[in-house]
Protein backbone atom coordinates (compact mmCIF):
# COMPACT_ATOMS: atom_id res chain seq x y z
CA UNK A 1 0.00 0.00 0.00
CA UNK A 2 1.18 3.53 -0.72
CA UNK A 3 0.84 6.16 1.95
CA UNK A 4 -1.01 9.34 1.22
CA UNK A 5 2.03 11.58 0.66
CA UNK A 6 0.17 14.60 2.09
CA UNK A 7 0.42 13.00 5.55
CA UNK A 8 3.72 12.73 7.36
CA UNK A 9 4.55 9.26 8.69
CA UNK A 10 3.47 8.55 12.27
CA UNK A 11 6.15 7.61 14.82
CA UNK A 12 5.57 4.02 15.84
CA UNK A 13 4.36 3.81 19.46
CA UNK A 14 1.44 2.44 21.45
CA UNK A 15 -0.60 5.60 20.92
CA UNK A 16 -0.24 5.56 17.11
CA UNK A 17 -0.91 1.84 16.55
CA UNK A 18 -4.64 2.33 16.08
CA UNK A 19 -4.06 4.88 13.31
CA UNK A 20 -1.84 2.75 11.08
CA UNK A 21 -3.09 1.61 7.70
CA UNK A 22 -5.58 -1.24 8.09
CA UNK A 23 -3.40 -3.61 6.02
CA UNK A 24 -0.57 -3.56 8.60
CA UNK A 25 -0.73 -6.50 11.03
CA UNK A 26 -0.19 -5.25 14.56
CA UNK A 27 -0.40 -6.53 18.14
CA UNK A 28 -4.10 -6.97 18.77
CA UNK A 29 -3.40 -8.25 22.27
CA UNK A 30 -3.01 -6.51 25.61
CA UNK A 31 0.71 -5.69 25.84
CA UNK A 32 0.34 -4.64 29.48
CA UNK A 33 -0.62 -8.20 30.44
CA UNK A 34 2.22 -10.11 28.81
CA UNK A 35 4.06 -12.74 30.89
CA UNK A 36 7.72 -11.71 31.37
CA UNK A 37 9.06 -15.28 31.25
CA UNK A 38 11.88 -14.88 28.74
CA UNK A 39 14.90 -12.59 28.99
CA UNK A 40 16.94 -12.31 25.81
CA UNK A 41 20.56 -11.13 25.66
CA UNK A 42 21.53 -9.63 22.29
CA UNK A 43 18.48 -7.99 20.71
CA UNK A 44 19.99 -7.43 17.27
CA UNK A 45 18.23 -7.85 13.96
CA UNK A 46 18.25 -11.63 14.08
CA UNK A 47 16.54 -11.96 17.45
CA UNK A 48 13.89 -9.50 16.30
CA UNK A 49 13.24 -11.30 12.99
CA UNK A 50 13.16 -14.76 14.59
CA UNK A 51 12.46 -15.59 18.27
CA UNK A 52 10.49 -12.37 18.94
CA UNK A 53 8.34 -13.05 15.86
CA UNK A 54 7.53 -16.61 16.95
CA UNK A 55 6.45 -15.08 20.29
CA UNK A 56 4.38 -12.44 18.52
CA UNK A 57 2.68 -15.17 16.45
CA UNK A 58 1.68 -16.90 19.68
CA UNK A 59 0.48 -13.68 21.29
CA UNK A 60 -1.68 -12.99 18.23
CA UNK A 61 -3.28 -16.43 18.66
CA UNK A 62 -4.22 -15.51 22.24
CA UNK A 63 -2.45 -18.18 24.27
CA UNK A 64 -3.56 -18.46 27.91
CA UNK A 65 0.00 -17.72 29.09
CA UNK A 66 1.07 -14.70 27.02
CA UNK A 67 4.88 -15.15 26.95
CA UNK A 68 6.88 -12.07 26.05
CA UNK A 69 10.54 -11.18 25.76
CA UNK A 70 12.51 -8.74 27.86
CA UNK A 71 15.64 -7.63 25.96
CA UNK A 72 19.14 -6.89 27.22
CA UNK A 73 21.93 -5.18 25.23
CA UNK A 74 25.50 -5.64 26.42
CA UNK A 75 27.63 -3.93 23.77
CA UNK A 76 28.05 -0.25 22.82
CA UNK A 77 26.23 -0.66 19.46
CA UNK A 78 23.19 -1.91 21.44
CA UNK A 79 22.79 1.56 22.90
CA UNK A 80 21.35 2.88 19.63
CA UNK A 81 18.76 0.16 19.30
CA UNK A 82 17.95 0.64 23.00
CA UNK A 83 17.16 4.36 22.53
CA UNK A 84 15.04 3.64 19.44
CA UNK A 85 13.06 0.92 21.20
CA UNK A 86 12.44 3.09 24.26
CA UNK A 87 11.18 5.85 21.96
CA UNK A 88 8.74 3.38 20.34
CA UNK A 89 7.37 1.68 23.49
CA UNK A 90 9.45 -1.37 22.44
CA UNK A 91 7.44 -1.80 19.23
CA UNK A 92 9.19 -2.31 15.90
CA UNK A 93 8.26 -3.40 12.41
CA UNK A 94 9.27 -6.46 10.40
CA UNK A 95 9.56 -5.94 6.65
CA UNK A 96 9.50 -9.27 4.79
CA UNK A 97 10.64 -9.11 1.19
CA UNK A 98 11.43 -11.27 -1.81
CA UNK A 99 10.71 -11.04 -5.52
CA UNK A 100 7.06 -11.92 -4.97
CA UNK A 101 6.04 -10.04 -1.87
CA UNK A 102 6.64 -7.15 0.46
CA UNK A 103 4.82 -7.07 3.77
CA UNK A 104 5.26 -4.97 6.87
CA UNK A 105 3.92 -5.92 10.27
CA UNK A 106 4.36 -4.54 13.79
CA UNK A 107 5.84 -6.84 16.41
CA UNK A 108 4.74 -6.30 20.03
CA UNK A 109 6.30 -9.23 21.89
CA UNK A 110 9.18 -7.18 23.28
CA UNK A 111 8.04 -6.08 26.73
CA UNK A 112 11.06 -3.90 27.50
CA UNK A 113 14.78 -3.47 26.90
CA UNK A 114 17.76 -2.43 29.00
CA UNK A 115 21.22 -1.33 27.98
CA UNK A 116 23.19 -3.32 30.56
CA UNK A 117 26.21 -1.02 31.07
CA UNK A 118 23.79 1.67 32.28
CA UNK A 119 21.42 -0.61 34.22
CA UNK A 120 23.56 -3.43 35.58
CA UNK A 121 21.61 -3.95 38.79
CA UNK A 122 18.19 -4.00 37.08
CA UNK A 123 19.50 -6.48 34.50
CA UNK A 124 20.73 -8.76 37.29
CA UNK A 125 17.32 -8.49 38.97
CA UNK A 126 15.55 -9.46 35.73
CA UNK A 127 17.82 -12.45 35.21
CA UNK A 128 17.45 -13.71 38.76
CA UNK A 129 13.69 -13.06 39.05
CA UNK A 130 11.58 -16.17 39.71
CA UNK A 131 9.45 -15.14 36.70
CA UNK A 132 12.39 -15.58 34.35
CA UNK A 133 12.05 -19.16 33.11
CA UNK A 134 14.18 -18.82 29.96
CA UNK A 135 17.32 -16.80 29.33
CA UNK A 136 17.98 -16.83 25.59
CA UNK A 137 21.10 -15.65 23.80
CA UNK A 138 22.19 -14.25 20.46
CA UNK A 139 25.78 -13.32 21.17
CA UNK A 140 27.31 -14.26 17.77
CA UNK A 141 29.48 -17.20 16.73
CA UNK A 142 32.50 -15.80 18.56
CA UNK A 143 30.64 -15.00 21.79
CA UNK A 144 31.05 -18.28 23.67
CA UNK A 145 34.71 -18.09 24.76
CA UNK A 146 35.20 -21.68 23.61
CA UNK A 147 38.06 -22.41 21.24
CA UNK A 148 36.63 -24.25 18.23
CA UNK A 149 39.50 -26.57 17.48
CA UNK A 150 40.11 -27.79 21.05
CA UNK A 151 36.77 -27.12 22.77
CA UNK A 152 38.78 -25.39 25.54
CA UNK A 153 37.15 -22.61 27.63
CA UNK A 154 39.11 -19.37 27.17
CA UNK A 155 39.47 -18.58 30.88
CA UNK A 156 42.31 -16.14 30.14
CA UNK A 157 40.23 -13.89 27.91
CA UNK A 158 40.45 -10.31 29.21
CA UNK A 159 36.64 -9.96 29.56
CA UNK A 160 36.27 -13.34 31.27
CA UNK A 161 38.97 -12.38 33.78
CA UNK A 162 37.28 -9.02 34.32
CA UNK A 163 33.95 -10.71 35.07
CA UNK A 164 35.53 -13.18 37.48
CA UNK A 165 37.16 -10.31 39.36
CA UNK A 166 34.06 -8.03 39.30
CA UNK A 167 31.02 -10.30 39.75
CA UNK A 168 28.56 -7.48 40.33
CA UNK A 169 29.63 -5.32 37.39
CA UNK A 170 30.09 -7.82 34.57
CA UNK A 171 30.70 -7.19 30.88
CA UNK A 172 29.85 -10.52 29.27
CA UNK A 173 26.74 -12.70 29.21
CA UNK A 174 28.69 -15.24 31.27
CA UNK A 175 29.31 -12.75 34.05
CA UNK A 176 25.68 -11.61 34.05
CA UNK A 177 24.16 -15.09 33.98
CA UNK A 178 26.60 -16.47 36.58
CA UNK A 179 25.89 -13.61 38.97
CA UNK A 180 22.14 -14.14 38.45
CA UNK A 181 22.63 -17.85 39.26
CA UNK A 182 24.51 -16.95 42.43
CA UNK A 183 21.56 -14.76 43.49
CA UNK A 184 19.05 -17.47 42.60
CA UNK A 185 21.04 -19.87 44.73
CA UNK A 186 21.06 -17.48 47.71
CA UNK A 187 17.41 -16.47 47.34
CA UNK A 188 16.16 -19.99 46.70
CA UNK A 189 14.77 -19.02 43.28
CA UNK A 190 14.03 -21.84 40.92
CA UNK A 191 15.64 -23.30 37.82
CA UNK A 192 15.65 -21.84 34.29
CA UNK A 193 16.55 -22.74 30.72
CA UNK A 194 19.50 -21.21 28.90
CA UNK A 195 18.57 -21.19 25.23
CA UNK A 196 21.31 -20.38 22.74
CA UNK A 197 20.07 -19.00 19.41
CA UNK A 198 23.46 -18.71 17.71
CA UNK A 199 24.91 -20.52 14.71
CA UNK A 200 27.17 -22.70 16.76
CA UNK A 201 27.31 -26.49 16.45
CA UNK A 202 25.71 -27.96 19.58
CA UNK A 203 24.95 -24.41 20.72
CA UNK A 204 23.27 -25.58 23.95
CA UNK A 205 26.15 -27.85 24.90
CA UNK A 206 28.60 -25.06 24.03
CA UNK A 207 26.75 -22.55 26.21
CA UNK A 208 26.71 -25.16 29.00
CA UNK A 209 30.44 -25.75 28.74
CA UNK A 210 31.13 -22.00 28.83
CA UNK A 211 28.79 -21.23 31.73
CA UNK A 212 29.79 -24.22 33.87
CA UNK A 213 33.50 -23.52 33.33
CA UNK A 214 32.91 -19.91 34.33
CA UNK A 215 30.79 -21.01 37.33
CA UNK A 216 33.53 -23.41 38.44
CA UNK A 217 36.07 -20.58 38.26
CA UNK A 218 33.82 -18.57 40.60
CA UNK A 219 33.11 -21.38 43.06
CA UNK A 220 32.30 -25.07 43.07
CA UNK A 221 28.90 -24.66 44.78
CA UNK A 222 27.79 -22.27 42.04
CA UNK A 223 28.78 -24.73 39.34
CA UNK A 224 26.86 -27.47 41.14
CA UNK A 225 23.73 -25.28 41.30
CA UNK A 226 24.05 -24.58 37.58
CA UNK A 227 24.38 -28.26 36.78
CA UNK A 228 21.11 -29.18 38.47
CA UNK A 229 19.09 -26.03 37.87
CA UNK A 230 19.71 -25.07 34.25
CA UNK A 231 18.76 -26.94 31.09
CA UNK A 232 20.62 -26.13 27.87
CA UNK A 233 18.61 -27.20 24.80
CA UNK A 234 20.42 -27.24 21.48
CA UNK A 235 18.68 -25.39 18.68
CA UNK A 236 19.04 -24.61 15.00
CA UNK A 237 17.94 -21.13 13.93
CA UNK A 238 17.54 -19.81 10.41
CA UNK A 239 16.36 -16.60 8.78
CA UNK A 240 18.53 -14.34 6.64
CA UNK A 241 18.42 -10.91 8.25
CA UNK A 242 20.56 -8.16 6.71
CA UNK A 243 21.60 -5.06 8.62
CA UNK A 244 18.82 -2.47 8.52
CA UNK A 245 19.67 0.58 6.42
CA UNK A 246 18.45 4.18 6.12
CA UNK A 247 16.94 3.17 2.80
CA UNK A 248 14.82 0.51 4.58
CA UNK A 249 13.55 3.11 7.03
CA UNK A 250 12.72 5.49 4.17
CA UNK A 251 10.83 2.73 2.29
CA UNK A 252 8.75 1.99 5.38
CA UNK A 253 7.92 5.67 5.88
CA UNK A 254 7.00 6.13 2.25
CA UNK A 255 5.12 2.93 1.51
CA UNK A 256 3.55 2.18 4.87
CA UNK A 257 3.34 5.62 6.46
CA UNK A 258 5.26 4.60 9.59
CA UNK A 259 8.26 6.34 11.08
CA UNK A 260 9.98 3.24 12.46
CA UNK A 261 13.38 3.89 14.07
CA UNK A 262 14.15 0.21 14.60
CA UNK A 263 12.71 -1.90 11.79
CA UNK A 264 14.07 -5.29 10.78
CA UNK A 265 14.16 -6.54 7.21
CA UNK A 266 14.29 -10.21 6.40
CA UNK A 267 13.38 -12.96 3.97
CA UNK A 268 10.01 -14.71 4.34
CA UNK A 269 11.73 -18.10 4.99
CA UNK A 270 12.28 -19.07 8.61
CA UNK A 271 13.18 -22.28 10.44
CA UNK A 272 13.68 -23.22 14.08
CA UNK A 273 14.45 -26.71 15.31
CA UNK A 274 14.75 -27.12 19.07
CA UNK A 275 15.49 -29.82 21.58
CA UNK A 276 12.53 -30.02 23.96
CA UNK A 277 14.53 -29.58 27.17
CA UNK A 278 12.99 -26.64 29.01
CA UNK A 279 13.32 -27.18 32.75
CA UNK A 280 10.96 -24.35 33.75
CA UNK A 281 8.35 -24.39 30.96
CA UNK A 282 8.25 -22.73 27.55
CA UNK A 283 5.97 -21.05 25.02
CA UNK A 284 4.15 -23.48 22.68
CA UNK A 285 6.41 -22.56 19.75
CA UNK A 286 5.53 -25.75 17.89
CA UNK A 287 2.08 -24.25 17.31
CA UNK A 288 3.60 -21.52 15.14
CA UNK A 289 6.00 -23.55 13.03
CA UNK A 290 8.96 -24.43 15.27
CA UNK A 291 10.00 -28.07 15.20
CA UNK A 292 10.64 -29.81 18.52
CA UNK A 293 12.98 -32.76 18.32
CA UNK A 294 15.24 -34.98 20.40
CA UNK A 295 18.30 -34.51 18.20
CA UNK A 296 19.07 -31.14 16.66
CA UNK A 297 22.62 -32.04 15.61
CA UNK A 298 21.97 -33.13 12.00
CA UNK A 299 19.80 -30.06 11.35
CA UNK A 300 22.43 -27.71 12.77
CA UNK A 301 25.14 -29.41 10.81
CA UNK A 302 23.23 -29.25 7.54
CA UNK A 303 22.39 -25.58 8.02
CA UNK A 304 25.81 -24.45 9.17
CA UNK A 305 27.78 -26.41 6.61
CA UNK A 306 25.61 -25.59 3.59
CA UNK A 307 23.93 -22.25 4.24
CA UNK A 308 26.41 -20.47 6.50
CA UNK A 309 29.37 -22.16 4.80
CA UNK A 310 27.83 -21.22 1.44
CA UNK A 311 27.60 -17.59 2.52
CA UNK A 312 31.29 -17.52 3.47
CA UNK A 313 32.14 -19.31 0.23
CA UNK A 314 30.79 -16.58 -1.96
CA UNK A 315 31.27 -13.71 0.53
CA UNK A 316 35.05 -13.21 0.41
CA UNK A 317 35.24 -13.67 -3.34
CA UNK A 318 32.30 -11.31 -3.74
CA UNK A 319 34.00 -8.58 -1.73
CA UNK A 320 37.20 -9.02 -3.73
CA UNK A 321 35.20 -8.64 -6.94
CA UNK A 322 33.55 -5.45 -5.66
CA UNK A 323 30.00 -6.79 -5.11
CA UNK A 324 28.15 -5.24 -2.23
CA UNK A 325 25.11 -7.53 -1.97
CA UNK A 326 24.88 -11.32 -1.81
CA UNK A 327 22.19 -11.40 -4.49
CA UNK A 328 24.43 -9.56 -6.98
CA UNK A 329 27.25 -11.98 -6.17
CA UNK A 330 25.00 -15.05 -6.45
CA UNK A 331 23.94 -13.80 -9.88
CA UNK A 332 27.52 -13.88 -11.19
CA UNK A 333 27.79 -17.18 -13.14
CA UNK A 334 31.24 -17.92 -11.70
CA UNK A 335 30.16 -17.39 -8.11
CA UNK A 336 26.99 -19.37 -8.77
CA UNK A 337 29.18 -22.28 -9.93
CA UNK A 338 31.45 -21.85 -6.92
CA UNK A 339 28.44 -22.14 -4.61
CA UNK A 340 27.06 -25.20 -6.44
CA UNK A 341 30.44 -26.96 -6.38
CA UNK A 342 30.99 -26.03 -2.73
CA UNK A 343 27.65 -27.62 -1.76
CA UNK A 344 28.40 -30.73 -3.83
CA UNK A 345 31.74 -31.09 -2.04
CA UNK A 346 30.23 -30.69 1.44
CA UNK A 347 27.08 -32.84 1.00
CA UNK A 348 28.82 -36.20 1.53
CA UNK A 349 29.78 -35.06 5.07
CA UNK A 350 26.10 -34.76 6.06
CA UNK A 351 23.77 -37.34 7.53
CA UNK A 352 20.39 -38.04 5.93
CA UNK A 353 17.64 -36.07 7.63
CA UNK A 354 14.09 -37.36 7.95
CA UNK A 355 11.80 -35.01 6.07
CA UNK A 356 14.61 -33.01 4.41
CA UNK A 357 15.50 -33.60 0.79
CA UNK A 358 19.04 -32.25 0.29
CA UNK A 359 18.38 -31.47 -3.39
CA UNK A 360 15.50 -29.22 -2.37
CA UNK A 361 17.50 -27.80 0.54
CA UNK A 362 20.43 -26.76 -1.64
CA UNK A 363 18.13 -25.42 -4.38
CA UNK A 364 16.36 -23.33 -1.73
CA UNK A 365 19.70 -21.92 -0.57
CA UNK A 366 20.50 -20.78 -4.10
CA UNK A 367 17.06 -19.16 -4.30
CA UNK A 368 17.41 -17.51 -0.88
CA UNK A 369 20.85 -16.11 -1.74
CA UNK A 370 19.38 -14.71 -4.98
CA UNK A 371 16.73 -12.71 -3.10
CA UNK A 372 17.66 -9.27 -4.43
CA UNK A 373 14.91 -7.53 -2.49
CA UNK A 374 16.58 -7.88 0.92
CA UNK A 375 19.93 -6.48 -0.28
CA UNK A 376 21.87 -8.65 2.20
CA UNK A 377 25.29 -7.09 2.68
CA UNK A 378 28.50 -8.85 1.58
CA UNK A 379 30.17 -6.89 4.41
CA UNK A 380 27.85 -8.57 6.95
CA UNK A 381 28.73 -12.01 5.65
CA UNK A 382 32.47 -11.26 5.65
CA UNK A 383 32.53 -9.93 9.21
CA UNK A 384 34.16 -12.05 11.94
CA UNK A 385 35.74 -14.39 9.43
CA UNK A 386 37.95 -16.20 11.95
CA UNK A 387 34.96 -17.45 13.96
CA UNK A 388 32.95 -18.22 10.81
CA UNK A 389 35.70 -20.09 8.96
CA UNK A 390 36.35 -22.17 12.09
CA UNK A 391 32.66 -22.97 12.61
CA UNK A 392 31.23 -23.15 9.10
CA UNK A 393 34.06 -24.54 6.96
CA UNK A 394 36.74 -26.27 9.03
CA UNK A 395 34.41 -29.07 10.28
CA UNK A 396 33.55 -30.13 6.69
CA UNK A 397 37.18 -29.83 5.67
CA UNK A 398 38.24 -31.98 8.62
CA UNK A 399 35.69 -34.70 7.83
CA UNK A 400 36.73 -34.85 4.18
CA UNK A 401 40.48 -34.89 4.90
CA UNK A 402 40.00 -37.57 7.56
CA UNK A 403 38.27 -39.71 4.95
CA UNK A 404 41.38 -39.25 2.73
CA UNK A 405 39.39 -37.12 0.28
CA UNK A 406 41.14 -34.33 -1.60
CA UNK A 407 38.66 -31.42 -1.45
CA UNK A 408 39.25 -28.71 -4.06
CA UNK A 409 36.64 -26.04 -3.31
CA UNK A 410 37.19 -25.70 0.45
CA UNK A 411 40.95 -24.99 0.10
CA UNK A 412 40.05 -22.40 -2.54
CA UNK A 413 37.59 -20.75 -0.15
CA UNK A 414 40.19 -20.65 2.64
CA UNK A 415 42.70 -19.16 0.19
CA UNK A 416 40.18 -16.54 -0.96
CA UNK A 417 39.58 -15.54 2.67
CA UNK A 418 43.34 -15.21 3.28
CA UNK A 419 43.65 -13.19 0.07
CA UNK A 420 40.75 -10.97 1.17
CA UNK A 421 42.55 -10.25 4.46
CA UNK A 422 45.11 -8.12 2.63
CA UNK A 423 42.28 -5.54 2.57
CA UNK A 424 42.32 -4.51 -1.12
CA UNK A 425 39.92 -5.70 -3.81
CA UNK A 426 40.68 -6.56 -7.46
CA UNK A 427 40.54 -2.91 -8.49
CA UNK A 428 42.76 -1.70 -5.64
CA UNK A 429 39.84 -0.39 -3.54
CA UNK A 430 40.51 -0.60 0.22
CA UNK A 431 38.15 -3.02 1.99
CA UNK A 432 37.25 -2.80 5.67
CA UNK A 433 38.08 -6.01 7.52
CA UNK A 434 35.89 -6.36 10.58
CA UNK A 435 37.02 -9.27 12.73
CA UNK A 436 37.47 -9.19 16.48
CA UNK A 437 39.73 -12.28 16.43
CA UNK A 438 42.15 -11.17 13.73
CA UNK A 439 45.05 -11.06 16.21
CA UNK A 440 45.50 -14.81 15.94
CA UNK A 441 46.60 -14.31 12.31
CA UNK A 442 49.26 -11.72 13.15
CA UNK A 443 52.24 -13.88 12.09
CA UNK A 444 50.57 -14.54 8.71
CA UNK A 445 49.61 -10.88 8.19
CA UNK A 446 52.96 -9.47 9.38
CA UNK A 447 54.70 -11.77 6.94
CA UNK A 448 52.83 -10.16 4.05
CA UNK A 449 49.89 -12.54 3.73
CA UNK A 450 51.44 -14.89 1.20
CA UNK A 451 52.49 -17.88 3.33
CA UNK A 452 49.41 -20.08 3.79
CA UNK A 453 51.24 -22.35 6.26
CA UNK A 454 51.46 -19.49 8.78
CA UNK A 455 47.68 -19.18 8.78
CA UNK A 456 46.86 -22.88 8.63
CA UNK A 457 49.06 -23.59 11.64
CA UNK A 458 46.92 -21.34 13.88
CA UNK A 459 45.56 -24.09 16.12
CA UNK A 460 42.61 -22.11 17.46
CA UNK A 461 41.24 -22.07 13.90
CA UNK A 462 42.48 -25.20 12.18
CA UNK A 463 43.48 -27.52 15.05
CA UNK A 464 46.09 -30.02 13.89
CA UNK A 465 44.95 -30.08 10.26
CA UNK A 466 48.11 -28.49 8.90
CA UNK A 467 50.43 -31.07 10.46
CA UNK A 468 48.22 -34.11 9.87
CA UNK A 469 47.22 -33.28 6.29
CA UNK A 470 50.10 -31.78 4.28
CA UNK A 471 47.75 -31.81 1.25
CA UNK A 472 45.87 -28.91 2.83
CA UNK A 473 48.90 -26.62 3.01
CA UNK A 474 49.99 -27.51 -0.52
CA UNK A 475 46.53 -26.93 -1.95
CA UNK A 476 45.73 -23.69 -0.09
CA UNK A 477 49.20 -22.34 -0.95
CA UNK A 478 48.66 -23.17 -4.63
CA UNK A 479 45.31 -21.38 -4.65
CA UNK A 480 46.66 -18.39 -2.73
CA UNK A 481 49.61 -18.03 -5.13
CA UNK A 482 47.22 -18.14 -8.04
CA UNK A 483 44.91 -15.56 -6.49
CA UNK A 484 47.85 -13.26 -5.78
CA UNK A 485 49.35 -13.54 -9.23
CA UNK A 486 46.26 -13.86 -11.47
CA UNK A 487 43.45 -12.33 -9.42
CA UNK A 488 40.09 -13.74 -8.37
CA UNK A 489 38.20 -13.98 -11.64
CA UNK A 490 41.04 -15.68 -13.49
CA UNK A 491 41.63 -18.13 -10.62
CA UNK A 492 37.95 -18.99 -10.47
CA UNK A 493 37.78 -19.49 -14.22
CA UNK A 494 40.84 -21.73 -14.22
CA UNK A 495 39.79 -23.79 -11.22
CA UNK A 496 36.09 -24.20 -11.54
CA UNK A 497 35.30 -24.51 -15.19
CA UNK A 498 37.12 -27.81 -15.77
CA UNK A 499 35.29 -29.30 -12.81
CA UNK A 500 31.97 -28.02 -14.19
CA UNK A 501 32.72 -29.60 -17.55
CA UNK A 502 33.43 -33.06 -16.10
Ligand code: CS2
Nearest residue numbers: 237238239240241308311381
Ligand atom coordinates in the same frame (compact mmCIF):
# COMPACT_ATOMS: atom_id res chain seq x y z
C1 CS2 B 1 25.34 -15.67 7.77
C2 CS2 B 1 24.23 -15.82 8.77
O1 CS2 B 1 26.58 -14.27 9.19
C3 CS2 B 1 26.64 -15.12 8.31
O2 CS2 B 1 27.70 -15.49 7.80
O3 CS2 B 1 25.58 -16.90 7.13
O4 CS2 B 1 24.03 -14.65 9.50
C4 CS2 B 1 22.93 -16.25 8.09
O5 CS2 B 1 22.39 -15.20 7.32
C5 CS2 B 1 21.94 -16.73 9.10
O6 CS2 B 1 22.50 -17.76 9.85
C6 CS2 B 1 20.67 -17.21 8.42
O7 CS2 B 1 19.91 -17.94 9.31
